[in-house]
Amino acid sequence: MATLAAEVREMVEEQIRFRSLLVQMTKRDLLLRYKQTVMGFAWAVFMPLIQTGIFATVISRVSNFDPGIPYPLFAFTGVLAWNFFAISIRFASISLSGNTALVSKVYFPREIFPLSQVLVCFVDSLVAGLVVIGLMVWYGVMPGVQVILLPLIFLVHILWTAAASFVLAAANLFFRDVKYIVEGLLTVAMFSTTALYPSSEFSGAVGLIMRLNPISAVIDAYRNALFYNTPVLTQGFLLSALAGMFFFGLSWLIFHRAEHMFAERV
Amino acid sequence: MSEPKIVFDHVWKKFRRGERYDSLRDLIPAAAARMVGRGKSESAALGEREFWAVQDVSFEVMEGRALGVIGPNGAGKSTTLKLLTKVLRPTRGEFRVKGRIGALIEIAAGFHPDLTGRENIFLQGTIMGMKHREIREKVDEIIAFAGVESFVDSPVKRYSSGMNARLGFSIAAHLDPDVLIIDEVLSVGDAAFQERCIRRMLEFKQRGVALVFVSHNLQAISQLCDQALFLKGATQAIGQPAEVIRRYLETAMVREQTDSGSPIDVVEARLLDSITGEPVSVVEPGRRLTLRARYMVREAVEGINLTLVCYRSTDMLTVYDGNFRDEETHINQVAPGNEIEIDLDLSANLTRGQYHLKLEVFHNPTQTRLSSLSPAAMLTVEENRTYDGIADLAVNPVVHTRD
Numbered sequence: 001m002a003t004l005a006a007e008v009r010e011m012v013e014e015q016i017r018f019r020s021l022l023v024q025m026t027k028r029d030l031l032l033r034y035k036q037t038v039m040g041f042a043w044a045v046f047m048p049l050i051q052t053g054i055f056a057t058v059i060s061r062v063s064n065f066d067p068g069i070p071y072p073l074f075a076f077t078g079v080l081a082w083n084f085f086a087i088s089i090r091f092a093s094i095s096l097s098g099n100t101a102l103v104s105k106v107y108f109p110r111e112i113f114p115l116s117q118v119l120v121c122f123v124d125s126l127v128a129g130l131v132v133i134g135l136m137v138w139y140g141v142m143p144g145v146q147v148i149l150l151p152l153i154f155l156v157h158i159l160w161t162a163a164a165s166f167v168l169a170a171a172n173l174f175f176r177d178v179k180y181i182v183e184g185l186l187t188v189a190m191f192s193t194t195a196l197y198p199s200s201e202f203s204g205a206v207g208l209i210m211r212l213n214p215i216s217a218v219i220d221a222y223r224n225a226l227f228y229n230t231p232v233l234t235q236g237f238l239l240s241a242l243a244g245m246f247f248f249g250l251s252w253l254i255f256h257r258a259e260h261m262f263a264e265r266v
Numbered sequence: 267m268s269e270p271k272i273v274f275d276h277v278w279k280k281f282r283r284g285e286r287y288d289s290l291r292d293l294i295p296a297a298a299a300r301m302v303g304r305g306k307s308e309s310a311a312l313g314e315r316e317f318w319a320v321q322d323v324s325f326e327v328m329e330g331r332a333l334g335v336i337g338p339n340g341a342g343k344s345t346t347l348k349l350l351t352k353v354l355r356p357t358r359g360e361f362r363v364k365g366r367i368g369a370l371i372e373i374a375a376g377f378h379p380d381l382t383g384r385e386n387i388f389l390q391g392t393i394m395g396m397k398h399r400e401i402r403e404k405v406d407e408i409i410a411f412a413g414v415e416s417f418v419d420s421p422v423k424r425y426s427s428g429m430n431a432r433l434g435f436s437i438a439a440h441l442d443p444d445v446l447i448i449d450e451v452l453s454v455g456d457a458a459f460q461e462r463c464i465r466r467m468l469e470f471k472q473r474g475v476a477l478v479f480v481s482h483n484l485q486a487i488s489q490l491c492d493q494a495l496f497l498k499g500a501t502q503a504i505g506q507p508a509e510v511i512r513r514y515l516e517t518a519m520v521r522e523q524t525d526s527g528s529p530i531d532v533v534e535a536r537l538l539d540s541i542t543g544e545p546v547s548v549v550e551p552g553r554r555l556t557l558r559a560r561y562m563v564r565e566a567v568e569g570i571n572l573t574l575v576c577y578r579s580t581d582m583l584t585v586y587d588g589n590f591r592d593e594e595t596h597i598n599q600v601a602p603g604n605e606i607e608i609d610l611d612l613s614a615n616l617t618r619g620q621y622h623l624k625l626e627v628f629h630n631p632t633q634t635r636l637s638s639l640s641p642a643a644m645l646t647v648e649e650n651r652t653y654d655g656i657a658d659l660a661v662n663p664v665v666h667t668r669d
């Protein structure tokens with residue numbers, strides 16, 4: 001136990017020491033993502049808008065449920081929250097294998113590669129979040145007092161995303177199959193969350209899977225805070241938060257223990 | 267007595283040829299054992315397809331001292347540096363590095379082609395451990411040192427390879443480390459830039475930085491380092507650079523002899539002291555020497571040039587290149603099927619250093635090389651005078667007082 005505590009302290013200290021590098025790498029990736037594009041950051045807004053447009057059209061045809069707020073607002077928030085998770089993982093899982101030169105030649109904590117990808121996506125999502133504000137103004141939806149818990153939701157969301165990113169980035173170094181598996185799963189997995197429809201629409205096994213999906217709890221929490229002004233700290237969200245903390249710690253530890261093999265595997 | 271900045275204590279590093287795991291079935295138990303930190307993760311014995319890239323290597327580097335690492339390709343030089351910088355973890359053995367490490371393993375490793383020079387300075391600088399404020403203060407100096415002022419806002423993918431390398435070294439040159447680790451940076455850049463690099467490294471030493479320096483430029487090693495390590499998996503030699511370089515050159519210089527069967531062959535050569543007739547390899551400047559060479563004459567050919575070339579081994583500088591024709595050697599008068607011996611008498615008018623001699627046989631009318639032998643002999647020149655360089659200009663300071 002004492003050695004584990006020492007290890008965790010070392011992991012955290014290293015991150016603190018190299019914090020300016022994390023900022024630099026995030027800046028680098030933000031610069032790179034929109035360099036030589038005409039629209040730049042507008043892409044961050046544009047993609048989820050298109051997705052929402054498509055889903056809104058399709059889903060409003062095949063089912064009729066009342067989310068209690070205009071469906072575009074409901075769906076856009078869900079898509080945005082899901083995209084942060086999915087796109088972060090997509091980029092993070094190839095962040096080590098795509099940086100051969102750095103991984104094999106220079107030493108710094110390798111956590112920086114997946115973490116900077118998560119931060120880049122977070123910045124992107126914040127930009128796209130302006131659309132949520134725009135839509136709220138347009139539809140006249142006002143947030144209540146629960147909105148002050150928004151930072152906490154961000155934190156849980158990031159914990160889950162980083163947890164998945166650590167494990168998948170390391171795994172992809174050992175098996176390049178991982179990135180294909182990730183691609184495949186992510187395209188399907190969105191439909192097992194509450195991104196596009198509330199879980200109350202489903203009963204039985206499907207509904208259970210949706211409710212168990214930790215990202216569903218996060219998406220619901222965003223809606224509770226922003227639109228419904230219902231309590232954010234539901235049992236589901238608290239469970240998701242605790243599990244997120246646990247898996248974040250576990251996958252960081254796995255990543256850290258595998259770290260010394262990265263230079264030989266990349 | 268201060269403590270060493272770097273201690274490398276019986277370090278071993280094992281690598282594996284080919285792919286590590288053939289199937290998931292092999293990986294999962296092995297990985298699981300490793301994660302838990304149990305299992306005989308890194309055993310001392312070599313498994314199948316494994317080999318020691320670095321074998322029981324030890325050294326120490328004190329403050330303000332430089333260690334030069336030399337050896338053939340694949341000798342574990344870069345691996346040693348990667349172990350020092352913690353990119354790799356030793357299989358066995360331990361090491362300690364005190365203070366801030368600056369490393370230049372591959373120039374421009376952290377560069378991103380799509381970012382501009384200036385953006386890359388900030389990125390690479392941070393990777394090397396500089397603080398943002400520190401980089402901001404030094405950025406103009408870095409740009410000037412690299413000589414890329416007019417391109418600093420273009421993406422580095424538009425840079426020439428020399429510009430890239432200069433910018434990379436320039437960033438490292440503006441670090442403020444306690445220990446600096448450099449891998450083969452002198453192979454890039456023009457002569458002026460190389461000169462600047464060496465001067466910069468000397469400045470680092472004066473500031474008390476401990477340097478570890480891998481290079482194939484033996485001249486730079488002998489100029490810069492207080493200690494040299496000749497590596498070939500295991501340590502072959504460690505100690506005074508001149509001595510270690512000599513040992514390295516002796517093993518590295520494979521005698522190249524052209525296929526026999528040409529009309530005239532140079533068969534063998536020995537370097538002798540002209541007076542005693544004994545074989546020599548270490549001399550003082552000015553010693554009279556004889557290179558006794560044996561040639562096999564299979565056909566009588568006219569217009570033969572026998573050449574003797576002398577190189578400084580550490581940088582392949584030609585210090586002498588001479589031709590001897592039929593009139594001097596009379597090799598055209600030798601009856602076919604006979605061997606002759608020719609003594610080339612010479613003076614070792616050389617400065618301190620490592621040299622080797624090459625013998626060649628040329629057919630002048632057709633401009634073809636019939637035969638060659640290199641190195642025909644190796645020669646170490648030792649002297650106690652203080653000057654370096656390739657020639658003794660016999661400089662004599664004369665002081666005139668003006669009043």
